[in-house]
Amino acid sequence: MARSTGSWLSGPSAALPKGEDGTENRYKGxxxxxxxxxxxxxxxxxxxxxxxxxxxxxxxGVALLFLGGNALDGRLGSIILMVWFVVGVVTVSLFSFTPGQFCVGLQVARVDAPVPVGVVRALARQVLLVFVVPALITDLDGRGMxxxxxxxxxxxxR
Known part of the structure; x- marks a missing residue:
């Protein structure tokens, strides 16, 4: 009888298709x-x-502008999250990068076609980023979940 623990204890390479072990990749991507x-x-x-x-x-900074003098009333974290979420969805769907990604020379690209990310993918990506954990779990290429x-x-x- 086969052991069922081998699949989850084997690490990320266990999720690869049969015949691929991940060792033939020379670089990420x-x-x-x-x-x-x-x-x-x-x-x-x-x-x-x-x-x-x-x-x-x-x-x-934008959240502090919204709150004015009431910055320490307990709503600051929630407003920062809302601003970050909206800016992320709008800028990634329109320009394929957030302001921070632009500053460090990054952009979000689709891997299936050379077309813009689009609103639906940008929204789904940002929703998953709110939970943090999907971004921390990466595959063999280093992409987050x-x-x-x-x-x-x-x-x-660039």
Whole structure:
């Protein structure tokens, strides 16, 4: 009788199709047809985090403008989250990047076709990002589960 623990203890490579073990990838993004370096290549965690921090701080500034002198009444975190969410959906659907991603040279790209991300994918991606955990779980290419679910990838723009 086969052991059922091998599939979940084997790590991320256990989810690959039969016959693929993930060792033939020379770089992250190769399976997606993305270049190894330069524009269009996948980005690492550091640049993603820097873009997120810029977006969050910008959302904090806008939230402080909304609240005025009542910044410490307990609503600041919720308003920052709402501003960050709306800015993320609008800018990714219109321009394929958030202001923070633009500052660090990143953009959101679809991996299935060379077309803009669109409102539906941008909305689904942002909803998943609110929960944080999908962004922390990555595949062999380093894409978060929010990117896998929406068919997108965060790539270098310059």
């Amino acid at each position: 190769e399976l997606l047809g993305l270049p190894e370096t330069g524009p269009g290549s996948l980005v690492g965690t550091g640049r993603r985090l820097a873009a997120f921090m810029i977006d969050w701080l910008m959302g904090g 929010h990117d896998r679910a929406t068919g997108t990838a965060l790539v270098r723009s």
